[in-house]
Amino acid sequence: MNTQNTTRNVLVTGGSGGIGRAVAKRLAADGHAVAVHYAGNRAKADALVTEITDAGGRALSVGADIADEHAVAALFDEVEASLGGIDVVVNTAGVMVLAPVVEYDLEVFDRLMRTNVRGTFVVSQQAARRVRAGGAIVNFSTTVTRTQFPTYGPYVASKAAVEALTLILARELRGKDITVNAVAPGPTATPLFLEGKTEEQIAELSKAAPLERLGEPEDIAETVAFLAGPARWVNGQILFTNGGLA
Template sequence: MSTTQARDRVALVTGGSGGIGRAVVERLAADGDAVAVHYAGHEARAKDLVDQVVAGGGRAIAVGGDVADEVAMAAAFDAVTEAFGAIDVVVNTAGIMLLSPIATLDLADLDRMHRTNVRGTFVVSQLAATRLRAGGAIVNFSTSVTRTRFPAYGAYAASKAAVETLTPILARELRGQDITVNAVAPGPTATPLFLEGKSEELIASIASANPFDRLGTQEDIAEAVAFLAGPARWVNGQTLFANGGMA
């Protein structure tokens, strides 16, 4: 049994106030982890989720900050350590997706995505690399679009391809520390953000791209995260494509 599995774990989930991040928080809390729900602009939602976890018998706090701001995130890590004594798991769900053909993309949108998706993941991973206990896990987030290469996703997929490259390099740099570093790459997932503005016909077409003929759920993705964050000690430096078998 690993060091982390032998005792209560503490998890920090960036972007944990909504969407897939919320499902990850709920899943890790169900496993018995103490959870820190990170938010950038949705403090009330984060605190509501904390209340939900605590009401269910779990342990949780909310921490805020821009993931790309190393000072703010260092303070968030400090707050989690002060509350729970240590950190074992860091899950980087925080990210933004702005879609446009490459030829017409507003470069300000490119900068926004890369600040959050690339710099933010780098900052949080850098802090995690120096603060996690032995037996810990870092789980980053990519996207299946790095393989499917849908039009209009160029800048977003490029930011996530950077995450996929960062992940195995950090795993190798943490040799001897008993910390795994992996990424989850979801396929189309039925989040409110994904469903917004799409016709039923378009959603059905997208859902048919995998053998299950459905969209993924937030719980599907959270299950993959829980696997990498807990029992998957021999999976390291990998990107797990959680997309139902999408090509």
């Protein structure tokens, strides 16, 4: 595959949410065809697809429980049938529920792990089988694997698992001409991040990075666009996209 100025077919999981939405819009603007995945909010995914197509892009919405291997296989079938193949898979779908380890609800823990670990694994497994040569798999971690903020224990544990999976899958795909990397955002102004935080906490986090602001979803999307397109010599890496926080 010609890796310069090449449009690709992309599946973005969690594509109707904060970072996923920005990623889908950026990749569509770059000329790629984008499948916008949703888990429960089809209306948001459909609205994004309409926004992309109205701007001259190519997109479709697709639904599935990413932790259900049968649903994910069917999802990949649908995207392949609609777009003619898959070149890039971006795993932005995730759950974040914060609380100290000592009082963390185990049912919430299981739900978080099911989405963040099993979901990423199931999608990555299908991606490893389906992504065409010259393509890319992009998973999502978090900068908190380095900053180790209190109350993030289960979430960080899930993302540490994602990092390990990403690094090993990159080595397992030797000879396939498929890159596998993860993006680890810092504090980013999305509903997932802002929920449950006080104005004082948000202000403090805004000043934590040397650039003294929260990241925007578009900042993260820029890194994904690099990995999804021209970054053919970046492989088996965790890219910390956090304004210098850690």
